[in-house]
Amino acid sequence: MCWNTSSAFTPVGLALRCKRTRKIVxxxxxxxxxxxxxxxxxxxxxxxxxxKACVDAISGQIAxxxxxxxxxRAADEAGIAALTVVRR
Structure with missing residues (x-):
């Protein structure tokens, strides 16, 4: 299992409206x-x-x-603003 896999994962910033917080995934x-x-x-x-996709990615079944x-897609469905995080 690859809980901390990040090499092929472009970070995403999420603005969770219910808690008025921002998280970077x-x-x-x-x-x-x-x-x-x-x-x-x-x-x-x-x-x-x-x-399901998260579980599949953690277990190596999908990238x-x-x-x-x-x-x-889930963020869009929930009305959560999502931004691509650019690394410097």
Missing amino acids: RTLGDAAQILIKEWPSDDGEEYIAAV PEQFREALL
């Missing part, structure tokens, strides 16, 4: 934490797909970048 572990503990709704189709796309 850099690893699959970060993503799992946010999806399970901080996501505003747990009943959307894209949310469920993102959770981390594929999970990132699922996370972006």
Whole structure:
């Protein structure tokens, strides 16, 4: 299992409106934490797909970048602003 995989994962900044906080998702572990503990709704189709994709990425069944796309769709579904984080 690759909880901290980040080499092929472009970081995503999320503005969680319910907590008025901003989070940067850099690893699959970060993503799992946010999806399970901080996501505003747990009943959307894209949310469920993102959770499954996170598990699949952690177990090596899909590439981390594929999970990132699922996370972006779930963020859109939940009305969460998502930004690509550019590294310097």
